Amino acid sequence: EADIYQTPRYLVIGTGKKITLECSQTMGHDKMYWYQQDPGMELHLIHYSYGVNSTEKGDLSSESTVSRIRTEHFPLTLESARPSHTSQYLCASRAGGGAASTDTQYFGPGTRLTVL
Amino acid sequence: AQRVTQPEKLLSVFKGAPVELKCNYSYSGSPELFWYVQYSRQRLQLLLRHISRESIKGFTADLNKGETSFHLKKPFAQEEDSAMYYCAPTRDSSYKLIFGSGTRLLVRP
Numbered sequence: 255e256a257d258i259y260q261t262p263r264y265l266v267i268g269t270g271k272k273i274t275l276e277c278s279q280t281m282g283h284d285k286m287y288w289y290q291q292d293p294g295m296e297l298h299l300i301h302y303s304y305g306v307n308s309t310e311k312g313d314l315s316s317e318s319t320v321s322r323i324r325t326e327h328f329p330l331t332l333e334s335a336r337p338s339h340t341s342q343y344l345c346a347s348r349a350g351g352g353a354a355s356t357d358t359q360y361f362g363p364g365t366r367l368t369v370l
Numbered sequence: 371a372q373r374v375t376q377p378e379k380l381l382s383v384f385k386g387a388p389v390e391l392k393c394n395y396s397y398s399g400s401p402e403l404f405w406y407v408q409y410s411r412q413r414l415q416l417l418l419r420h421i422s423r424e425s426i427k428g429f430t431a432d433l434n435k436g437e438t439s440f441h442l443k444k445p446f447a448q449e450e451d452s453a454m455y456y457c458a459p460t461r462d463s464s465y466k467l468i469f470g471s472g473t474r475l476l477v478r479p
Contacts, residue, residue, distance in 0.1 A: 289469075294472075296469050297414075297456070299466055313468070362413065363413055
């Protein structure tokens with residue numbers, strides 16, 4: 255079934271650990287996005303990609319990094335997690351061929367990260 | 371800087387009452403505006419886009435360029451409308467959505 259997946263759904267980890275949040279989509283979408291959202295606050299775009307080997311930083315500065323080696327896969331990595339990284343991370347994707355005003359952006363279920 | 375403002379964190383109405391969720395934006399150029407919704411334990415999903423001039427689940431939204439607003443309206447709220455609603459304009463052709471902080475709509479029986 256065409257969908258967008260995120261793993262893990264919940265992660266509790268200690269300070270200083272390296273973590274990778276996985277995002278995969280089986281919809282064949284070119285464009286993928288990572289958003290960060292603190293409880294009750296706005297979603298902030300932190301990374302996006304328009305295709306394989308294309309990655310850009312978003313509006314909110316983030317210490318995380320991303321890669322796009324395969325169309326369907328867009329993992330986010332934190333080399334050394336800190337309590338300030340505690341947040342929810344949402345992955346999204348969109349088809350690349352249509353007009354921006356008509357293509358729908360699809361969201362994954364999110365990963366809730368807690369760094370102790 | 372482009373901004374989107376949703377002034378109400380919580381909007382509580384009774385079933386059958388009209389509802390209006392406010393959204394104001396600060397954006398240069400011609401924005402494309404969307405409303406996204408997140409029901410309890412579900413993913414964030416598109417509700418409607420202004421360019422389509424559509425009505426989804428009884429909701430409509432009109433772009434008012436003079437007031438730079440894109441309020442979401444429904445004449446008769448239903449309990450199943452209870453959710454978080456996010457207003458989101460796009461940034462030019464790059465389609466980077468800018469989300470507001472969201473408004474929680476609570477429809478009471």
